Amino acid sequence: MQKVQHELLVVYANQLLEKEHSGCRALLRDDKVDDLSRMYRLYHKIVKGLEPVANIFKQHVTAEGNALVQQAEDTATNHAANTASVQEQVLIRKVIELHDKYMVYVVECFQNHTLFHKALKEAFEIFCNKTVAGSSSAELLATFCDNILKKGGSEKLSDEAIEDTLEKVVKLLAYISDKDLFAEFYRFISLSNLSLSTVPV
Incomplete structure (x- = not known):
């Protein structure tokens, strides 16, 4: 049984995690929290099995955060100053909501594992230090x-x-x-x- 588990999860790890409709990215994109919990439990049993999962989680959160920043930047560029100011405040609210959402994932889907806390931290550090319209x-x-x-x-x-x-x-x-x-x-x-x-x- 362990040999089969090793073959499936380690040898084919990338293929399984990257599958278009059922891989880790797809589960994160579609908010499949139960499936993410199952994936965590499976890969937790493998030595260093969680590292690629945490890396995909980091990439996903970074992409979502960057999209919010870009959206605010585009709005600030294309609208009057007062509208841009409102949008910048909306950005902070959305970043807070994003943090709330993925902290729940870290706690509930990934059982508070330090790898996922680290991934979340590193993702937020990337887009939380960008400027929006010079601010x-x-x-x-x-x-x-x-x-x-x-x-x-x-x-x-x-x-x-x-x-x-x-x-x-x-x-x-x-x-x-x-x-x-x-x-x-x-x-x-x-x-x-x-x-x-x-x-x-």
């Missing part, structure tokens, strides 16, 4: 936080929802290479708002 991720996150704290964002969030959102931003901040830049941007935005609020009408 760094640190700047976008700082603006997003300011917007949420000032008025609950466009959704008019409750205090509890604001706290939850800010906790998620902190998780994203872990992927930003220049955290000091985020602090500087946020301080600048806060001081600018304070100055505006004290200007006599």
Whole structure:
């Protein structure tokens, strides 16, 4: 039985993982969480069997994140400044949703395995450090936080929802290479708002 398992999973690993309609990429693309869990349990039994699975997971998450960044970049290029600003805030919201989604995969499908935590981290580090229309991720996150704290964002969030959102931003901040830049941007935005609020009408 072990020999058969070895033949199927190791010798034909790439073919099985890359199959167009049932391979790992297809399962991730189609959100087949039960099948992904089964795949994890199978490959977990093989020495280094999870490495190619984690690599495909990283590539998939990176591609989805890059697509979100590109979409925001295209919108910023083709629309007025105020529309672009809204889209940049939408980008942060979508990145948060993407992180929530794939963290569930890591915990539930891949049983909190360190390889998949590492894959998720490395994927987010790639696209969370890109610029959108000249704005760094640190700047976008700082603006997003300011917007949420000032008025609950466009959704008019409750205090509890604001706290939850800010906790998620902190998780994203872990992927930003220049955290000091985020602090500087946020301080600048806060001081600018304070100055505006004290200007006599």
